[in-house]
Amino acid sequence: MTAIRPKSIYTVAKKEFLDNIRNKWVILLTIIFVILIIAFSYVAGSQTGGDTLGNMQTTVFGLLGISSLLIPLIAIILGFSTISGEAESGALYVVLAYPVKRIEVLLGKLFGLGAIISVSVFLGFGLGGIVIAATVGTEQFGGYIGFILLTILIGLVYLSLIICISSYCKRRITSIAGGIVLIFWGMIFGTILLAIFYAAGYEFADLVKGNIPDWFFNSAVFSPGDMYQTAVQRAFDVTTIDAAGFSVPIPEFLSMPVLLTAHFIWFIVPLILAYFFFKRRDI
């Protein structure tokens, strides 16, 4: 058996990228990201009483709720049919009849679709960042760069997850169902977590007062969306979680290295599973 050949991975990745350039995904996403960042910056600026854009941190924190939903959604739309859909349509029959390995096809698809997310996030939020920097200065520029990189990373995490689902599901429609579960995983997990919180003897009043145990926050590593939001806060050197009426420090456990490792695990484990499913799959 020969080793994995980068040339084949590149060929598949290039095809995926060009396919999405032609269907205007990259342009559309870039425009969406630019509009979002400028709009949120303007809202942030208005809230602080000025008639200008908000600074980078205020803008990003305002945007975080939307981006932690939008980026997974984009990754899922891009990747849900990549294996199950192409197997269903027959396109994958032809590709796999060529001298190419399944692992090469899988990695090519991941890199190609990952490049779509990376390029559009980089361009969209990058251009928005330049506008903010030109208007209100480059304060917290490092945090903003961290935000862009973490956004790309969470996009890749969700891409890996949806490719795993697509490799497992026989049909495109079941992949979509899997994607919907992924989108709502944050909520599902949050509800489970709250149930555990109450079962552990805590009450609603504890939540309001900020009397929350560390394990409650630390469990963010089990929810990619929460994990991403915490990592972005860390990137801006924010050390407390501020909610209505209370402010609690982010537990030391949720340091940047731990959060990055958690991102990496969320990326690599689904990818290994995706290969396992795809390799065993009858096309």
Add this chain to the structure above:
Amino acid sequence: MITKTIMCPKCRNQITIEGNPGERKYITCPNCKTNGVFNFPQQESTAQSEEGPLAVEIKNLTKMYNGQKAVDNLSFSVKKGEVFGFLGPNGAGKTTTIKALLGLIHENAGELRINGHNMKNNYIKAKKELGYLPERANFYDNLNPVQTLNFFCELKGVDKSVVKPLIREVGLEEAQNKKVGNFSKGMRQLLGVAQTMIGNPSIYILDEPMGGLDARWVKTIRDKIKLLNEQGSTVIFSSHILSEVQNICHRVAIINKGRLIALDTVENLNKYLKIKPRLEITIKDLTGKVPEVINNLKGVESASAKDDVLFITCESKIRVKVISALEEAGFEIYNIKTIEPSLEEAFMKLITMEEGGGR
């Protein structure tokens, strides 16, 4: 002296050359001036010979889905240079066999070889020698034919300069800038055929290449299969259009319920199954009734009539007797037609025998 039509690998121009068996001939394409070598075979064709190098070997292939055998201990081989028909009713296991051969599905048991390469541990080499057209040729809707074929060239490590000539060859020049998503089924199939020819593979595997196409596309695909074979390629194709298979295949394999039930030339199958030619005699004022004189004639296996046409199955040697008896009985014969046994008849007989539990 052997005459061969070959295709320039660069510009796809067809070149006719002459040579002796075993001769090594140097050729220059008159169109693009590309130089090449052609080795004339020792024999005119290996296809009809009993012995010969094998392009495809399938040994004891078994594939199960949910506990049901889709392919059951199937074994056969295809010789190099052969056009090989792979037939069977719907659900017989044809596509499953082809998919197993291409490594698209995982067989439960068996051994598969392409040009001697084991598909288990040498499938990259094996697939370099293959061109595959699936039953539903589907590609990427947002790409045009040039981008599609460029992608497949890169996957196979073939120079992309072959793309334009391939598009020209299958007649998709006018559509070369259109997105494949806007293509008709026939156009997709032609793009599929172009895709199979990338890198001039020595073996073509075509799964129902004419399925759902109108007569014009069927003829185009059939001519292409003939041409590919004339250029020395092995062509394996499954089809339900039995007359097409009969016309172009050297040998056929018939499978039913995942098992091989026949493997031979069409002629030998008919001989073996004792399928006789049929006479179609048009007689004035027959009115759909078989004449008494025919019913009493020895050697007539079966006779039926519809309107003015009398259908008789009999031994060749008594055909003259049939005609004479009709004329002597005063019937006015307008037309006589001999229908040679068709593959369809052999196919139906075999399937019926198989399902009836014996021969």
